[in-house]
Amino acid sequence: MSSFQPVILGSDINAYGMARAFHEEYGIVSIAFAHFQLSPTKYSHIVDVRVVPNFGRPDVFVNTLIEFAKDFQSKQTDAKLVLIPCGDSYANLLAGARERLEPYYVFNVIGPELNRELSIKSSFYQLCERYRLPHPATVAIDAEGVQRGEYKNLPFAYPVAMKAADSDAWLSVDFPGRKKAFIFEDPSELETMIRRSYEAGYNGEMVIQDFIPGDDSHMRVLNAYVDQHHRVRMMFLGHPLLEDPTPEAVGNYAAIIPDYNEDIFEPIKEFLEDIDYCGVANFDMKYDERDGSYKLFEINLRQGRSSYFVTLNGANLARYFVDDLVQDTPFDGRTLYARGSKLWMEIPKSIFRDYVEEGADKTRGLAMLRQGDWGTTLEYSKDKSPLRWLMIRHMFNIYKKRYQQYFRRKGDL
Secondary structure, three states, X not given: OOOEEEEEEOOOHHHHHHHHHHHXXXXXXXXXXXXXXXXXXXXXXXXXXXXXXXXXOHHXXXXXXXXXXXXXXXXXXXXXXXXXXOOHHHHHHHHHOHHHHOOOOEOOOOOHHHHHHHHXXXXXXXXXXXXXXXXXXXXXXXXXXXXXXXXXXXXXXXXXXXXXXXXXXXXXXXXXXXXXXXXXXXXXXXXXXXXXXXXXXXXXXXXXXXOOOOOHHHEEEEEEEEXXXXXXXXXXXXXXXXXXXXXXXXXXXXXXXXXXXHHHHHHHHHHHHHOXXXXXXXXXXEEEOOOOEEEEEEEEOOOOOOOHHHHHOOOOHHHHHHHHHXXXXXXXXXXXXXXXXXXXXXXXXXXXXXXXXXXXHHHHHHHHHHHOOEXXXXXXXXXXXXXXXXXXXXXXXXXXXXXXXXXXXXXXX
């Protein structure tokens, strides 16, 4: 096999999950660049995090990566540098720097035009319409539309959901009551928060949607690997049973069991190949019991923060990057619709037992726990140290406090 070095962009749980995947499969230590150090990659022996001030600025981003590559390749001329973004902002920066970084790294990234069309939720829903992919009924409103009061005449009834169309821009906005996503029961709540959003400096579109009833267990998450030749090599479907209830983290999954549904796989495979996608695509969707469809919420242009559940269940994501970008292995066109048998969690077992909705899915998850068929991203037997153990215990204690303070079933509006 050709030699290679993983270079990860980010220091969050997604970055740690990718570093762990490379270490499990190849025994290699990843190098990561980030603009600050986050807890999941602290005190780790499997990822070397380089914190770079202002790394989110395009010029610093590009210059840092080029300087590193030149230095690395002067010492190991035959090793390929595999570059993997682990966050929306890094994926966007890489898309914009594609031509400048291609002489130094191998990576999968779509062009800026397709990147924007997919990452902005309102234009993504237009693509869904074109490809007949189910999604919630949606109204997109910009700052001028808010001034005109267009949010007052919605074509669907309350409750409604609201979220920023531009997830990357939303990260820099702060105001009282800010959340990653909102659910409103009456028009006055929506008016307050949509006006606060723009007064705080948000300048993208806001999407308001028909709220799909049901708790976290109605969600599904799909990760797909699409190679440099735009062929979908692998798809893995997860069934989230619980989400993080913290307002700023709503939508982040806390427990996922494997699922399998070819009615979901096949149209999304056709969609990805037809638009010439490449890299990992991560879809969030929710089952709508009113019409029996799975409705897409968004696509993330990188693996999801919970995507270690794919590796945990045997479809190691690092292997797909290496097979594609380092070796360019032959592919017969038969996409692997992967199956799995292990529960993934980002929480202690006590939270799973106390907060997951009672039913067949929870019974299945509890059986996995009893049988040892489960795992977390952060607890890795080959990356142990006293400081890391204490940090993970501290993080789990924070989760317990979050659920005690914020948990509320989405179906109980």
